[in-house]
Amino acid sequence: MSFQELGLREDLLRAVGEQGYTEPTPIQRQAIPTILTGADVLAGAQTGTGKTAGFTLPLLQRLMESRPAAGSNRRGPRPVRALVLAPTRELAAQVQESVETYGKHLPLTSAVIFGGVKINPQIAQLRRGVDILVATPGRLLDHAGQGTLDLSRIEILVLDEADRMLDMGFIHDIRRVLALLPDNDSRQNLLFSATFSDEIKALANRLLNSPKLIEVARRNTAAETVKQVVHPVDRHRKRELLSHLVGANDWRQVLVFTRTKHGANRLAEQLNKDGLTAAAIHGNKSQGARTRALVGFKTGDVRVLVATDIAARGLDIDQLPHVVNFELPNVPEDYVHRIGRTGRAGNEGEAISLVCVDEHKLLRDIERLLKREVAKVVLDGYAPDPSIPAEPILRGGGGQRGAGRRHDGQQRAGGRGGERCQGGGQRQEHGGRGRRGASARTDGRPDGERAGQGRSAHGRDGAERRGGNQSKSNRPHRKPQPEHSRTPRHARTSRRTEVPALLGGGRDD
Secondary structure: OHHHHHHHHOOHHHHHOOOOOOOOHHHHHHHHHHHHHOOOEEEEEOOOOOOHHHHHHHHHHHHHHHHOOOOOOOOOOOOOEEEEEOHHHHHHHHHHHHHHHOOOOOOOOEEEOOOHHHHHHHHHHHHHHHOOEEEEHHHHHHHHHHOOOOOOOEEEEEEOOOOHHHHOOOOHHHHHHHHHOOOOHHHHEEEOOOOHHHHHHHHHHHHHHOOEEEEEEOOOOOOOOEEEEEEEHHHHHHHHHHHHHHHHHOOOOOOEEEOHHHHHHHHHHHHHHOOEEEEEOOOOOOOOHHHHHHHHHHHHOOEEEEEEEHOOOOOOOOOOOEEEEEEOOOOOOHHHHOOOOOOHHHOEEEEEEEOOOOHHHHHHHHHHHHHOOOEOOOOOOOOOOOOOOOOOOOOOOOOOOOOOEEEEOOOOOHHHHHHHHOOHHHOOOOOOOOOOOOOOOOOOOOOOOOOOOOOOOOOOOOOOOHHHHOOOOOOHHHHHHHHHHHOOOOOOOOOOHHHHHHHHOOOOO
16 A cells, blocks of 8 residues: 555655655555544553654644635734643654654644743744644643643644653643643544553543544554564673674664663763763753754764663654663553663664573563563673572552653652662653642753642742642642543543544553
8 A cells, every 4th residue: 555545645645755755654555544543542562663653644634624715804813723742852853854854845834842941932932823733742832821821722632652641640731631622522632652651541431432443563562673682680780781782783874772860870870981972861951962962872972872761662763673671661551661762663673681689570570561571681791690689679558550741751659669770870850640649840850740729830940849848737638539530521422432442442462
């Protein structure tokens, strides 16, 4: 099947052809015709499968079909008609690039807004009017709170990487965004997710109207083009083994994942001392520093990019050959997202995990999710010492997945505590699945932080930052609201298809 057979207009086909694409990927073959019908969509697709173009192309065509006629009596700037929500700055920028690439021959305008950069240029751009807005939830709510953004005329809503947004604790922000939009029945809703958790099913059931289910691979699995291998090694020899692998195999482009921001900085420094050009990217880095590191990695000036899980989504690097899990993630689904940075668009890739004795349970959880064992290969000279005992991976209080705020190193109150594996004593800087923090800063923050309510984006840094320096007696006390008193915004209607039934019931198959 060719793109011409999908029902796309000629100016979109021209833009696709200029990028050198001739045949759509499986997700594009299914998603594009379905979205063009106006139906709501729940799509499960791995990273690197072309899903961004899978919703961008039909979105552009539908906006052109409903575009006001030239010369119509329209006053003021053009309204935002399509909204794409993404969990991270990098992913938002990638989606915006796709919109610009495929919409280059169309009279539609677009913009991307996220935190970590000045808000005034974004305000100026919004005042000029945009048809398509790509945003992270926190900065979007900042604009809505300041009255610089009107979302009442949204025709199409896209939640990209929805599972990641929930894992980062965006569920409350998503609900606030939905409250600013037209009713569900008056807009088209598209939800894309690499994994289907119970939380995703609940969100989809609230958001989507009789959705069409699109799946191009078994749920919660890694791309088949990625070769996965585990190298058992002692925790204190991980850095030595990593340097050996990069040097001995002459790897020129390697993406390495750590759990913590401090761990990423320290590992990058150690690799540079070993003679390997390395840079770190994480939530504490400024947007400029993150951009420079990514550009250097893509051009080959940086050989090893050390990242926390912020880079598991939105990093679009053509033919990235190697991904290394220097430390396994706490959440098994994050493993799928990490290794999805390689083996993209049908290319082959390799995902290597350096696993110490502390991480055996994490590895079992990952294999349980994948429904398969990952090959274990002990390298000569790096066999683990069986006399070294496992050190416990510290975990804080409980809480539900997605109930708290997690953004690449930001501690979530009541969330999972620390992780120890690198160097034997490093604590994790972000929680895994904890309770939602009381408050957070907004302007200039990493994307994952929560927008304030009814305040300027510039005035929330001090006392509100997770309670700031307030004493316990001065902190506001909120009486918990009983579950039975909470009324959902959108009532169920008889024409809605329950998503759990659509996905085959309760937990993932």
